[in-house]
Amino acid sequence: MAHGSGSNCPSVWHKNYPVAQGNRQSPIDIVPHQALHDPSLGPVVLNYDQCTSMNITNNGHSVVVQFDDSDDRSVIQGGPLDNPYRLKQFHFHWGEKGCHGSEHTVAGNSYASELHLVHWNAVKYKTFGEAATAPDGLAVLGIFLETGDDHRWLHVITDALYMVKFKVSTTVNCFNPKCLLPSSLHYWTYLGSLTTPPLHESVIWIVLREPIIVSEKQLGKFRMLLFTGEEEDQRIRMENNFRPPQPLKGRKVRSSI
Ligand SMILES: COc1ccc(C[C@H]2SC(=O)NC2=O)c(OC)c1
Numbered sequence: 001m002a003h004g005s006g007s008n009c010p011s012v013w014h015k016n017y018p019v020a021q022g023n024r025q026s027p028i029d030i031v032p033h034q035a036l037h038d039p040s041l042g043p044v045v046l047n048y049d050q051c052t053s054m055n056i057t058n059n060g061h062s063v064v065v066q067f068d069d070s071d072d073r074s075v076i077q078g079g080p081l082d083n084p085y086r087l088k089q090f091h092f093h094w095g096e097k098g099c100h101g102s103e104h105t106v107a108g109n110s111y112a113s114e115l116h117l118v119h120w121n122a123v124k125y126k127t128f129g130e131a132a133t134a135p136d137g138l139a140v141l142g143i144f145l146e147t148g149d150d151h152r153w154l155h156v157i158t159d160a161l162y163m164v165k166f167k168v169s170t171t172v173n174c175f176n177p178k179c180l181l182p183s184s185l186h187y188w189t190y191l192g193s194l195t196t197p198p199l200h201e202s203v204i205w206i207v208l209r210e211p212i213i214v215s216e217k218q219l220g221k222f223r224m225l226l227f228t229g230e231e232e233d234q235r236i237r238m239e240n241n242f243r244p245p246q247p248l249k250g251r252k253v254r255s256s257i
């Protein structure tokens, strides 16, 4: 859970963002046996072929890699989506040790971290900001990270983290997030929300069942990031930047499996 001072603690968000207690909040606990297998759900298709990554930023909540979303070069489509959604950014959530740190849980079990690839519906909406407030505006692909061997491509990100220890941004060369996908694209999908304020209920969630494996050493590099800026005298390590599971409120989770 995002601990720490005042506003970045999930349990008080509802005071400024009443939607925090809404009917389609994220994350949730995914219970595989209660998920509805829906044969009409086709495969998720990721066309990340063009490399359009621009910068990596410590935004004080997470570390975010942002993409040029001025055209449909990098899109996700298929699965529960009615049209292609444009890749805007990806970021991570993690804990302070062991296997806590993911936002979604599976049958009550959490993973060490969770990667979110954020896409927006540029067919129906003119801007990301507009899409972020629409019920079908965003599609976030969630990928669990489990500790084990080194992930050979995650190095490109973790080796750059020292440059964004404080709340700063730096450019990255072409980084194609396709290399962060597990071998199986089997997924669960449900209607949910942003997991940090403003918590808009605008996300079609697609959570992959298979985690990717990263080393403890690579994860440790996320934990040396700071929530605070260089000018601040307090140095607060960036960890536990995850929201706990929220009530399902009658929603159905469908599975492609
Ligand atoms: C339009 O305002 C926002 C605010 C927050 C986030 C980040 C949230 S949403 C998610 O999946 N994980 C997170 O930490 C955002 O993401 C695109 C967009």
Ligand SMILES: [Zn+2]
Pocket (backbone or CB within 6 Å): 091, 092, 093, 116, 195
């Ligand atoms: Zn996220």
